Amino acid sequence: MSIGAGELRHRVLIQQHVTTRDDDGVAHTAWTDVATVWASVEPLSAREFIQSGQTQAAITARITIRYRADLQASMRILHRGQVYNIAGLLPDKVSGLEYITIPVSAGVNEGQ
Template identity: 55%
Template sequence: MRAGNLRHRVRIERLDDMRDETGAVIQDPETGATSQQWVEVATVWASIEPLSAREFIQSAKTQAEIVARIVIRYRDGLDASMRLVHLRAGGRGVIYSPAEFLPDRDSGLEYLTAPCSRGVSEGQ
């Protein structure tokens, strides 16, 4: 992967429990449910490639709503529970939900490819 192809800024986020100033987990007083928020894991350079109509139709057979392929340099510890936010200049970020992070075919340690969906849930 050439560095020039990685021209988009993407923030990797994970869902985490909200905590108060003492470090205690915040819970809803009525339901007892834990409050959660998206927290930044890293901001990286990426290649964002929209799928062609043909690729989109083929992906519909096995994966729902895969609309883009995002490629980043290899990082350990990423999983499909995270979300990717494409940071655009002067505007709101576009939220993508990765189906998975696939290692490259050669070494498995150079880059990761994430087939992503976006839309209704927007990773939330």
């Protein structure tokens, strides 16, 4: 299955949490931008939400992007001012190198 460019019509920002130390050795944490990419952002329907059985994780949407080797589950995604926490990374079934489907939950991470 191939994913067409027209299906990736939303711009999303991928961020990672980093910790740095200042000259005094004090640790500071912040979210830094990794990349802005084209994506498909699809809210889950009530039926998909119930079928997933993910009531604890509260998976609220599915984001699909082209494959990125540097993507990690500890990162977060921003779309239209909404913060999405990554719940997992699901590579495509054929090669695993064309696209990644990312189940996400709407939330807030410190250091916005």
